[in-house]
Amino acid sequence: GENVEQHPSTLSVQEGDSAVIKCTYSDSASNYFPWYKQELGKRPQLIIDIRSNVGEKKDQRIAVTLNKTAKHFSLHITETQPEDSAVYFCAASGSGSARQLTFGSGTQLTVLP
């Protein structure tokens, strides 16, 4: 089955700096890669996703890059703000209608004011 590894487990940055979180996946058949933000005690919220036919996607301060050959994808947050502090999860999903997600272990991002 799919295995997703995520690094780092914790990340502290100064407000205004950029943050980068990296994930690798094992199943070359995976073709959908979402990123979720989870605040303490709340549900994960989709912040951005990318499909395997695209190398990069950007939405305001958030961007995701995908390297299919190396089987890794990254989340980039620019101009970080204190409200960006949360746990971020990457995930990977294969083809088919079931769309089971395999999650990474999570990254606790802390943005220091």
Next chain:
Amino acid sequence: GAVVSQHPSRVICKSGTSVKIECRSLDFQATTMFWYRQFPKQSLMLMATSNEGSKATYEQGVEKDKFLINHASLTLSTLTVTSAHPEDSSFYICSAPFGVGQPQHFGDGTRLSIL
């Protein structure tokens, strides 16, 4: 706004009690829903895939007789934790894809505490 509704949000009960958690898709039909469990400071672990009108598919290591899943309609899946024990205390979250090939949306989760 939320597209997946999950209830209850919090349950505290005694050991041996059975607890039912509901997951509803709002304004869309979900032939498939997913149930996850999340322990403190850990990731989401898929427990089972709920299939409308057929048996759920359980992940390895998840006891199907302990975690009963029923997906009787296109908008409702339920997870029943039978004879719950303290080690079952966790955050249970359901999700449903908005459509074929669409992202999954999560319910608000259920914090289950077994005393």
